[in-house]
Amino acid sequence: MRAFTTLDGLVAPLDRANVDTDAILPKQFLKSIRRSGFGPYLFDDWRYLDHGEPGRDCGSRPLNPDFVLNQPRYRGASILLARENFGCGSSREHAPWALEDFGMRALIAPSFADIFYNNCLKNGLLPIVAAPDVVERLFAETAAAPGYRLQVDLAALQVVTPSGEAIAFTLDPFKQHCLLNGLDDIALALRHAGQIQDYEQARRQREPWLFN
Template sequence: MEKFTTLSGIAAPMPLVNIDTDMIIPKQFLKTIKRSGLGVNLFDEMRYDRDGNEIPDFVLNKPQYREASILVAGDNFGCGSSREHAPWALADFGIRCIISTSFADIFYNNCFKNGILPVVLPQDQVDRLMEDAEKGANARIEVDLEEQSITTSEGEKFTFEVDAFKKHCLINGLDDIGLTMEKAAAIDAFEATAAQARPWV
């Protein structure tokens, strides 16, 4: 998993509330078990019309937001079913950080396991970041996980809370497999001892 320390990027404003996982990646795209290739279908029903043409008014279709790596979203982002394909699609598109007043619990935890930093801030601070994001590609937001801060394009800084263990995992690029592999030597030693003690197993 890619490490997350600092991020300077274009932020796309998505003020909708209750953006659920089916809106993020519709159910017809859940057949794959690969984490790559889903970015093209991110927000599929909002990005494309029935003929597969881009809807110009959708934020990620606008030229100034095509390279967005941050989403500033409305309340309760990631609600609905617990599909892990949702953070897969966001990450594959290039989204590394999502800022909102609240997230659905399962989606929030899945973000950390897939290299995405979900940040919870008070409404007034999210509103300020939403205004900043609406300036387009010239307004880059800075996210510093080490410092636990977000800085607007005008230098205004907000701090956020994050679980120490989740922070450690993101900074070091550790998903569940990575965490297990950190204990590889201890696991190998245990297996060797167990094989000697119970060779019939």
């Protein structure tokens, strides 16, 4: 997993509440269990004017000019600003995979669905919960200033606006440690690889009939 320390990123505002995981990555793209290659299909039903299918070249598909991520001023955005209950619906881990593969590194919203929130943290994507009035102000500032950027400092647990205002946020200390060091569940387990190997060897000697 890619570590997250600091980010100076362009902000894209997705002004919709209750965005579910089927909107983030529609169901027809769930056939692959790889963590890469989903970026072109992010928000597929909203980004394109036609129906998308896995393996199709998205470069020639007609884009919806009204969708925020297709607008030139938001190209290259790495911070997604959203409304409440972002990531609701099914528990598909493909949703944060698609966001991360597209180039998003942080999400800011008043609230996130619990499973989606934890799936983001396990895949190097930082979901930041901010007060509704703060989110409302960020939407207004983003709309008013093309090229609007935010600085995110995970160690300090703060977001800094262009005016220098520091917006504090909270995160479980263990999840913060894992994200800062790029430790997903597999990496955490591999830190104990020697102990696991010792256990398996001892068990093979103690219960050899299990390994015939």
